[in-house]
Amino acid sequence: MKRYLALWAELFRLSWRKEPRLVGGLLAARTASVAAVAASALSLREAVDAALAHHAGPAVAAALGAALTYGVTSLLRGATGGLRILLVEKVGLTDLLQQIHRDIATVEGLDHLERTDFLDRVTVVRNSAWGIADSLWASVDAVFNVVEVIVALVLLGTMNPWLLFLLAFAAVPLWFDQRGLRAVKEAETATAEAFRLQRHLFELATSPSAGKELRVAGSGPQLARLQQEAWDEAMRGRARARISAAVWKMSGWGLFTAGFVAGLALVAHRVAHGHGTVGDIMLTVAVANNLRESVHFAVVRATDTASASRLIEPYLWLRDWVTADRARVRGGEKAPEVLRAGIAFENVSYAYPGTDRPALDGVDVTLPAGSVVAIVGEYGSGKTTLVKLLAKFYRPDSGRITVDGRDLAELDTEDWRSRSSAAFQDFGRLHTSFAEAVGLGDLAHVEDRERIAEAVRAADAESLVARLPDGLDSQLGREFDGVDLSEGQWQKTALARASMRPDPLLFVLDEPTASLDAPSEDAIFARYMQRARDLATRTGAVTVIVSHRFSTVTGADLILVLDHGRLTEAGTHEELVLLGGRYADLYSIQANAYASTG
Numbered sequence: 001m002k003r004y005l006a007l008w009a010e011l012f013r014l015s016w017r018k019e020p021r022l023v024g025g026l027l028a029a030r031t032a033s034v035a036a037v038a039a040s041a042l043s044l045r046e047a048v049d050a051a052l053a054h055h056a057g058p059a060v061a062a063a064l065g066a067a068l069t070y071g072v073t074s075l076l077r078g079a080t081g082g083l084r085i086l087l088v089e090k091v092g093l094t095d096l097l098q099q100i101h102r103d104i105a106t107v108e109g110l111d112h113l114e115r116t117d118f119l120d121r122v123t124v125v126r127n128s129a130w131g132i133a134d135s136l137w138a139s140v141d142a143v144f145n146v147v148e149v150i151v152a153l154v155l156l157g158t159m160n161p162w163l164l165f166l167l168a169f170a171a172v173p174l175w176f177d178q179r180g181l182r183a184v185k186e187a188e189t190a191t192a193e194a195f196r197l198q199r200h201l202f203e204l205a206t207s208p209s210a211g212k213e214l215r216v217a218g219s220g221p222q223l224a225r226l227q228q229e230a231w232d233e234a235m236r237g238r239a240r241a242r243i244s245a246a247v248w249k250m251s252g253w254g255l256f257t258a259g260f261v262a263g264l265a266l267v268a269h270r271v272a273h274g275h276g277t278v279g280d281i282m283l284t285v286a287v288a289n290n291l292r293e294s295v296h297f298a299v300v301r302a303t304d305t306a307s308a309s310r311l312i313e314p315y316l317w318l319r320d321w322v323t324a325d326r327a328r329v330r331g332g333e334k335a336p337e338v339l340r341a342g343i344a345f346e347n348v349s350y351a352y353p354g355t356d357r358p359a360l361d362g363v364d365v366t367l368p369a370g371s372v373v374a375i376v377g378e379y380g381s382g383k384t385t386l387v388k389l390l391a392k393f394y395r396p397d398s399g400r401i402t403v404d405g406r407d408l409a410e411l412d413t414e415d416w417r418s419r420s421s422a423a424f425q426d427f428g429r430l431h432t433s434f435a436e437a438v439g440l441g442d443l444a445h446v447e448d449r450e451r452i453a454e455a456v457r458a459a460d461a462e463s464l465v466a467r468l469p470d471g472l473d474s475q476l477g478r479e480f481d482g483v484d485l486s487e488g489q490w491q492k493t494a495l496a497r498a499s500m501r502p503d504p505l506l507f508v509l510d511e512p513t514a515s516l517d518a519p520s521e522d523a524i525f526a527r528y529m530q531r532a533r534d535l536a537t538r539t540g541a542v543t544v545i546v547s548h549r550f551s552t553v554t555g556a557d558l559i560l561v562l563d564h565g566r567l568t569e570a571g572t573h574e575e576l577v578l579l580g581g582r583y584a585d586l587y588s589i590q591a592n593a594y595a596s597t598g
């Protein structure tokens with residue numbers, strides 16, 4: 001509860017700073033509406049008693065007062081509702097959503113984006129930013145509703161203390177509502193996975209990239225069936241919980257209604273025996289009716305506030321997670337200007353969150369400064385994981401990576417990344433101008449045409465630019481009326497992007513030519529080998545190339561062979577062929593395959 005109060009205090013301060021007039025207006029309108037409710041009921045009693053006593057003037061004046069205050073009450077309620085929406089839209093929603101996006105984007109690793117517990121909460125928070133922002137005003141409204149209840153009880157208590165027992169009946173729906181909400185909350189958490197699955201399947205079935213494969217494979221109907229099943233599963237669980245919540249709610253209200261009827265009968269009985277006036281009956285009806293409304297809204301707002309915990313909890317969890325992650329990030333040291341010894345893996349192991357099998361298992365090897373290191377191995381052997389660890393996307397579970405003897409974890413991540421360049425196999429397709437899609441490889445030089453042209457040359461992409469309608473300024477991506485590139489052309493664009501930095505210490509090419517034809521592949525490897533040598537003399541950079549095609553990496557200074565996350569062989573091509581192990585086997589299989597197809 002303390003944490004919720006702190007969050008609301010934070011939101012209130014923010015709202016007050018940004019929109020003091022809206023906040024002031026909301027509080028004033030709400031206070032006036034509480035006073036108007038009491039004034040309306042008292043005027044009604046006055047009007048009835050004055051009329052029965054044949055005091056025409058006061059009776060008319062009181063009746064007018066009752067009507068007026070009644071009208072004003074509705075007006076003020078409408079105004080507070082409008083002001084509340086404005087405040088949520090103008091302050092809470094904008095700032096909250098921005099902060100969430102900022103927080104998620106600034107986490108330096110990637111593992112949070114692969115953890116289902118993290119993603120579940122992001123889904124809840126992203127879909128319910130409104131509810132989180134509104135929870136402050138729901139709780140403020142709940143406080144005013146409680147004040148309304150107290151005023152009503154004071155009025156009832158002055159007529160007959162027995163009427164105070166209505167409060168006990170009023171509390172029942174609140175408790176019953178809580179029971180129902182708990183069931184809904186549990187059902188939502190229990191079905192979050194099925195819900196995510198159906199959305200994933202839906203997106204898969206409607207995305208153009210997957211569409212081609214699905215049509216050829218004819219698996220569209222199967223996907224639609226699976227999506228329907230997942231949707232039904234999620235909805236079944238949620239609908240059951242909502243029905244149970246509704247039953248709880250109705251039972252609570254039934255009890256309150258019984259109490260209300262008993263209270264009214266009591267007052268009528270006493271007036272019939274000469275205790276009190278007919279106006280008292282009117283006052284009781286009006287106040288008890290208002291009490292019913294106030295309690296109803298107090299319950300609704302209180303449950304709104306309580307149910308906001310369903311949204312606030314994941315939000316606070318994410319904030320804590322981001323804070324803890326920032327605290328865990330140790331590094332503040334600058335990366336060296338020039339690499340002298342190299343990058344060393346010291347018994348490094350890493351398993352992805354939620355998996356037991358290590359993706360890297362006790363890797364112990366040095367990548368010497370100035371060398372070209374090739375990583376080979378079968379699918380899923382850990383090649384990409386190794387380069388992701390080098391880019392600090394994940395932290396080793398055990399062991400460490402050192403850069404010229406200094407723990408990579410101690411290096412400032414931004415600084416280290418500013419001295420790294422990487423093209424990954426799941427390269428980004430940036431729908432910007434071609435120049436930007438390349439220039440973004442080095443944000444500080446995003447408009448440096450000369451640098452961009454140089455990167456295009458390095459990636460052997462000049463002929464691609466020559467074919468684009470507006471050269472470097474061509475817009476990419478059909479969604480934005482630009483040109484759509486082929487897979488190979490997107491990959492070359494990504495390669496050019498990775499070549500923007502002139503002085504990296506680490507240059508990673510993860511399957512850089514998977515989407516390219518064989519002549520382009522050879523040309524690119526020749527260029528990047530040359531580039532690696534240039535970089536080596538300037539910064540001692542280590543160039544890491546991940547490749548399936550063994551023939552392309554025979555010129556590497558060091559070849560690492562990974563098998564199920566373990567480093568099984570390491571050496572030059574000649575050494576490994578002589579060794580006659582896995583590398584030699586796979587190399588000869590590939591060489592024979594090329595010879596027989598060629």
Ligand SMILES: Nc1ncnc2c1ncn2[C@@H]1O[C@H](COP(=O)(O)OP(=O)(O)OP(=O)(O)O)[C@@H](O)[C@H]1O
Binds near residue numbers: 377378
């Ligand atoms: N995000 C992830 N979450 C869980 N497991 C993962 C994740 N990424 C990879 N893995 C698993 O880790 C192991 C190593 O994967 P990695 O991508 O490093 O292999 P790879 O050698 O690069 O494979 P490929 O040649 O197919 O690119 C595999 O078993 C893979 O299934």
